[in-house]
Amino acid sequence: MTSNNLKCMYKFIALMTVALLSTNNSSADDYEDEVRKRLGLKPQVQQVSAETNSELESSSEGRSGELVYNQGCAACHDAGLAGAPLYADDTQWEERVQKGLELLTSNAYNGYNAMPAKGLCIDCSEEEIKRSVEYMLEALTVN
Numbered sequence: 001m002t003s004n005n006l007k008c009m010y011k012f013i014a015l016m017t018v019a020l021l022s023t024n025n026s027s028a029d030d031y032e033d034e035v036r037k038r039l040g041l042k043p044q045v046q047q048v049s050a051e052t053n054s055e056l057e058s059s060s061e062g063r064s065g066e067l068v069y070n071q072g073c074a075a076c077h078d079a080g081l082a083g084a085p086l087y088a089d090d091t092q093w094e095e096r097v098q099k100g101l102e103l104l105t106s107n108a109y110n111g112y113n114a115m116p117a118k119g120l121c122i123d124c125s126e127e128e129i130k131r132s133v134e135y136m137l138e139a140l141t142v143n
């Protein structure tokens with residue numbers, strides 16, 4: 001290998017390094033878009049993740065407390081099944097009410113002794129569980 005060839009090779013390596021470094025910076029997305037454009041591909045559309053989607057739904061939309069209660073919670077809380085505190089029964093709720101809406105919601109959402117997590121409403125958001133707990137508390141005269 002002549003020294004000229006060597007020089008040429010160093011130059012080539014230097015160029016490759018610069019090229020590699022420049023594609024590895026913050027404009028990597030722009031670079032990808034550019035490549036896609038040149039290949040005649042459509043620009044990449046940002047995918048909204050399922051998680052973000054369900055978060056959006058739960059914050060603004062969702063079922064009412066009454067609906068969630070009737071569809072699920074009522075099965076136990078209307079009949080006092082497995083020791084579930086009865087709907088609208090002040091005496092059975094008196095002590096629990098002291099815990100406050102936040103803790104009651106968190107217990108209903110995460111499960112509490114024989115009370116199953118989310119009251120078995122597997123697709124219920126925390127907001128929906130909160131609404132159904134509120135619905136149960138509204139039926140009481142103790143607060």
Ligand code: HEC
Nearest residue numbers: 073076082083084096104107108113114115118119132133
């Ligand atoms: C399978 C029966 C069952 C279903 C369905 C059910 N619960 Fe319960 N729940 C219980 C039982 C049993 C308890 C009493 C647990 C204890 O205190 O040991 C309870 C207790 C609670 C409490 C009081 C928790 C506390 O910290 O004292 C709340 C609030 C509650 N349930 C809300 C709900 C909501 C809201 C739903 C519907 C989304 C629901 N439950 C569905 C059985 C059920």
